Amino acid sequence: MNFDIALLLIQDGLTNGAIYALLALAILLVFAVTRVLYVPQGEFVAFGALTLATLQQAKVPGTAYLVAGIGALTMALELLTALRQRRTQGLAWSAAMYVAIPLALLGISIVLAPRQPPLVVQVLLTLALVVPLGPMTYRLAIQPIANATVLVLLFVAVAVHYVLMGLGLVFFGAEGWRTPSFTDLRLQLGPMTASGQSILVLAASAVLIVLLWQFFGRTLWGKALRATAMNRTGARLVGIPTEASGRLAFTLAALLGAFSGVLIAPFTTIYYDSGFLVALKGFVGAVIGGMTSYPLAALGAVLVGLLEAFASFYASAFKEVIVFSLLIPFLLWRSLMSRHFEEEPEE
Amino acid sequence: MTPARAAIGVVLALLAAGPLYLPEFYITLVNYVGLYSLVALGLVLLTGIAGLTSFGQAAFVGIGAYATAVASTTFALSPWLGLPIGLALTAAVALVLGWLTLRLSGHYLALGTIAWGISLSYVFGNVEGLGGFNGISSIPPLPLFGAKIETAREFYYLIWGCALLALLSLVNLLNSRPGRAIRALRSAAMAESFGIDTAWFKVVVFVYAAVLAGLAGWLHAHYLRFVNPGPFGIGYSIEYLFMVVVGGAGHVWGAIIGAGLITGLKTWLQDLLPKLFGTSGQFEVIVFGVLIILLLQHAGGGIMPRLARLFPPKRAAAVAPDSADLLPRRTPPARGETILEVDRAYKAFGGLVAVNDVSFAVRAGEILGLIGPNGAGKSTMFNLITGVLPLGHGEVRFRGERIDRLRSRAIVRRGIARTFQHVQLRPAMTVLENAAIGATLRGRHGVVPATLRLDRAEERTILFEAARQLRRVGLGEHLYDAAGSLALGQQRVVEIARALAADPVLLLLDEPAAGLRYQEKEALAALLRSLRGEGMSVLLVEHDMDFVMGLVDRLVVMDFGERIAEGAPEAMQADARVIEAYLGAVA
Numbered sequence: 001m002n003f004d005i006a007l008l009l010i011q012d013g014l015t016n017g018a019i020y021a022l023l024a025l026a027i028l029l030v031f032a033v034t035r036v037l038y039v040p041q042g043e044f045v046a047f048g049a050l051t052l053a054t055l056q057q058a059k060v061p062g063t064a065y066l067v068a069g070i071g072a073l074t075m076a077l078e079l080l081t082a083l084r085q086r087r088t089q090g091l092a093w094s095a096a097m098y099v100a101i102p103l104a105l106l107g108i109s110i111v112l113a114p115r116q117p118p119l120v121v122q123v124l125l126t127l128a129l130v131v132p133l134g135p136m137t138y139r140l141a142i143q144p145i146a147n148a149t150v151l152v153l154l155f156v157a158v159a160v161h162y163v164l165m166g167l168g169l170v171f172f173g174a175e176g177w178r179t180p181s182f183t184d185l186r187l188q189l190g191p192m193t194a195s196g197q198s199i200l201v202l203a204a205s206a207v208l209i210v211l212l213w214q215f216f217g218r219t220l221w222g223k224a225l226r227a228t229a230m231n232r233t234g235a236r237l238v239g240i241p242t243e244a245s246g247r248l249a250f251t252l253a254a255l256l257g258a259f260s261g262v263l264i265a266p267f268t269t270i271y272y273d274s275g276f277l278v279a280l281k282g283f284v285g286a287v288i289g290g291m292t293s294y295p296l297a298a299l300g301a302v303l304v305g306l307l308e309a310f311a312s313f314y315a316s317a318f319k320e321v322i323v324f325s326l327l328i329p330f331l332l333w334r335s336l337m338s339r340h341f342e343e344e345p346e347e
Numbered sequence: 348m349t350p351a352r353a354a355i356g357v358v359l360a361l362l363a364a365g366p367l368y369l370p371e372f373y374i375t376l377v378n379y380v381g382l383y384s385l386v387a388l389g390l391v392l393l394t395g396i397a398g399l400t401s402f403g404q405a406a407f408v409g410i411g412a413y414a415t416a417v418a419s420t421t422f423a424l425s426p427w428l429g430l431p432i433g434l435a436l437t438a439a440v441a442l443v444l445g446w447l448t449l450r451l452s453g454h455y456l457a458l459g460t461i462a463w464g465i466s467l468s469y470v471f472g473n474v475e476g477l478g479g480f481n482g483i484s485s486i487p488p489l490p491l492f493g494a495k496i497e498t499a500r501e502f503y504y505l506i507w508g509c510a511l512l513a514l515l516s517l518v519n520l521l522n523s524r525p526g527r528a529i530r531a532l533r534s535a536a537m538a539e540s541f542g543i544d545t546a547w548f549k550v551v552v553f554v555y556a557a558v559l560a561g562l563a564g565w566l567h568a569h570y571l572r573f574v575n576p577g578p579f580g581i582g583y584s585i586e587y588l589f590m591v592v593v594g595g596a597g598h599v600w601g602a603i604i605g606a607g608l609i610t611g612l613k614t615w616l617q618d619l620l621p622k623l624f625g626t627s628g629q630f631e632v633i634v635f636g637v638l639i640i641l642l643l644q645h646a647g648g649g650i651m652p653r654l655a656r657l658f659p660p661k662r663a664a665a666v667a668p669d670s671a672d673l674l675p676r677r678t679p680p681a682r683g684e685t686i687l688e689v690d691r692a693y694k695a696f697g698g699l700v701a702v703n704d705v706s707f708a709v710r711a712g713e714i715l716g717l718i719g720p721n722g723a724g725k726s727t728m729f730n731l732i733t734g735v736l737p738l739g740h741g742e743v744r745f746r747g748e749r750i751d752r753l754r755s756r757a758i759v760r761r762g763i764a765r766t767f768q769h770v771q772l773r774p775a776m777t778v779l780e781n782a783a784i785g786a787t788l789r790g791r792h793g794v795v796p797a798t799l800r801l802d803r804a805e806e807r808t809i810l811f812e813a814a815r816q817l818r819r820v821g822l823g824e825h826l827y828d829a830a831g832s833l834a835l836g837q838q839r840v841v842e843i844a845r846a847l848a849a850d851p852v853l854l855l856l857d858e859p860a861a862g863l864r865y866q867e868k869e870a871l872a873a874l875l876r877s878l879r880g881e882g883m884s885v886l887l888v889e890h891d892m893d894f895v896m897g898l899v900d901r902l903v904v905m906d907f908g909e910r911i912a913e914g915a916p917e918a919m920q921a922d923a924r925v926i927e928a929y930l931g932a933v934a
Contacts, residue, residue, distance in 0.1 A: 037457070144644045151400055154457060155592055156643050158585055162636030280465070287458050317473040320465065327462040331451050
């Protein structure tokens with residue numbers, strides 16, 4: 001390997017690593033707040049990429065109908081719960097969130113899509129279409145058993161992954177899509193030529209990470225999420241509603257997932273089932289961060305990206321094996337660091 | 348005949364007569380259920396009982412399948428040789444992977460298994476000689492005395508014979524000394540304190556589950572006569588877990604019910620949904636996922652616990668015999684001999700000195716009370732003696748031997764048994780089985796004799812001993828009740844019986860009177876007195892002054908990590924420092 005190839009691989013690795021970092025942060029956030037190991041995170045990546053790809057073909061993306069449908073289902077569940085509890089309070093809010101907004105989004109999509117709006121509008125519409133699926137997923141699948149063991153929640157997460165992947169096939173079809181580059185810009189940085197696309201990904205990831213950091217540090221809701229992550233019972237006692245925290249965590253995760261999908265779409269062809277492997281690499285990053293530290297998770301994800309880039313050069317058939325095997329030494333190190341008996345929750 | 352036995356009999360009869368009435372399509376389906384059951388049975392043991400989640404079982408099926416495929420095609424060996432080769436390879440890989448990942452706890456373990464589950468399935472598709480993603484075809488059928496096992500109907504009996512034998516081996520294992528150790532793995536600290544090497548048993552369980560999966564792989568390869576990486580990927584591993592969860596994790600029959608239900612459901616969905624929606628292959632996974640979510644939300648325990656309620660077994664699996672040989676006992680020390688010496692024990696947590704150079708000794712045949720107000724360092728002291736926490740400095744000696752560097756499972760071997768401040772019983776096991784965990788070190792039969800029921804003579808003596816100790820502490824009426832169904836006070840007494848079953852020289856009791864009613868306390872005090880009469884030494888950490896005063900020979904009083912007084916109970920009651928510690932400064 002010569003120097004140029006190494007630089008190219010590093011650039012590739014960093015770009016992918018930045019995307020994995022966003023996913024690692026989302027996975028970590030969801031786990032910390034709700035104890036769900038969020039396997040379906042990958043589906044949000046696929047939905048983001050495929051929605052954007054459909055918009056670029058001037059068609060109404062399947063997500064527009066999907067959001068309206070799942071919104072209606074969520075509303076039905078809310079109504080049923082309200083009926084059982086004999087209350088009307090909160091229903092107006094639910095109707096706005098789960099019916100009015102999704103229908104408005106569907107209308108906007110039908111009007112805008114054939115007119116080929118500028119890229120920025122397409123990206124914003126993509127995010128607006130995919131993100132509501134996050135809180136809806138929480139409401140439908142997780143909230144009814146939010147207090148179950150980590151393991152049961154993991155099984156639910158896997159089942160949600162199946163459902164969303166199946167819906168992806170129905171609404172986007174089996175065909176894969178790759179969007180055109182956002183920019184053809186090339187930058188000469190010393191000895192290396194950086195593609196504008198890579199720089200865009202790195203910059204966008206950095207901006208998003210800083211925004212998240214500000215959100216957690218400065219806003220009341222950000223602090224509430226941190227409190228819930230640290231001590232669920234304690235947070236509840238000081239008046240932070242666990243359900244709202246969970247919903248918010250899933251919303252943010254959906255945003256990060258959809259955004260990652262938008263970023264990754266020009267690099268690789270995305271199919272309805274591509275998200276799983278991409279998100280698993282985010283998982284590897286999050287585990288390297290010990291499922292607790294955001295900066296370490298982001299670093300871990302970048303490491304995964306770099307390792308993957310070099311592995312695909314040297315032993316491309318075993319790329320995935322190498323990446324996933326990276327987990328084991330880190331897991332071992334983690335478990336050696338905490339040499340105490342952890343009591344498993346009762347069955 | 349009990350309803351449970353009748354139900355099992357009907358199921359077995361229907362199964363045995365299967366090829367007589369089932370059409371070809373259903374024979375194939377039932378064969379698959381049998382193959383999946385084998386894997387699911389391993390997972391019941393691993394996940395349902397030992398609490399270890401594996402997302403990699405399909406990969407073990409793959410190792411078994413590929414091993415025999417390569418052996419019988421590339422090397423042209425007999426398929427019957429492929430079986431031991433496949434099982435040995437599966438066990439070897441499981442041993443290495445288990446050693447690497449089983450130290451991880453909880454969700455880390457799940458993630459670790461996902462990692463190697465995915466890695467192994469990529470290896471199948473990419474290693475030369477394994478046929479890549481096209482796989483290996485024209486694997487020979489199983490030769491049998493000149494004839495061969497080839498068709499679905501012929502394989503039916505072989506597959507189900509294996510599955511039922513696996514089920515039987517599991518039932519036997521669970522109702523044995525190593526089985527109780529495995530069922531105690533979720534309470535690791537308790538298991539270790541009775542001599543169970545939890546790390547080793549985790550590996551054993553993991554290898555056991557992997558070997559069952561490898562066996563399924565061998566059957567798979569010769570039944571389908573074709574292997575490719577598809578069925579050994581992470582998706583199938585997840586499905587195996589769903590089978591166990593749907594069937595009811597922790598129930599052996601749940602594995603077969605789960606395997607049948609999931610396989611049936613998927614076939615039915617594949618058949619039905621295209622008729623409903625007009626397209627094929629898109630909706631099964633959605634409906635399947637939704638059904639799993641609904642099941643987890645509304646019937647978390649799975650199917651089997653509900654069925655078990657319909658067909659209650661007449662009696663518990665483990666029954667104490669009316670008579671049996673007594674287990675050998677260790678030689679007791681002479682009365683009055685110093686057995687436990689704590690010599691300037693010191694322990695600090697960061698800046699907080701929890702135990703500061705505390706010394707005391709316990710003599711054979713006495714009850715020593717360790718008391719002090721909240722935060723005095725009693726529990727820390729207790730953990731230092733039992734090997735749960737390492738000492739900062741100082742020494743703990745038992746019968747002249749230093750034990751402060753030993754693990755808790757080595758300490759119990761020397762004759763110290765303990766109870767726990769927060770009761771550590773296995774709630775779903777019977778009182779008798781819980782007490783029998785205490786006698787773990789007094790038996791020697793391992794997993795293999797247990798599955799073959801070669802351990803029955805020893806098992807009788809262990810259960811007899813457990814029942815004897817339970818009768819002695821006054822719980823003879825409750826031998827076959829689930830431990831979790833007893834009142835808290837009774838559960839504490841079960842803990843004492845369990846400790847006695849370990850044949851200790853020294854009994855360490857951590858607040859045994861907490862949560863007991865007045866009569867129960869009286870009974871407990873009487874029991875401890877009679878134990879002392881037999882030469883037992885007792886170290887009692889207690890809060891309850893009244894309980895301690897009439898019972899102990901001597902008291903050691905701690906406050907703020909220091910030993911502030913030691914002597915006879917009456918002298919301690921009058922000691923100014925003790926009064927100050929308990930009631931505050933005398934104004």
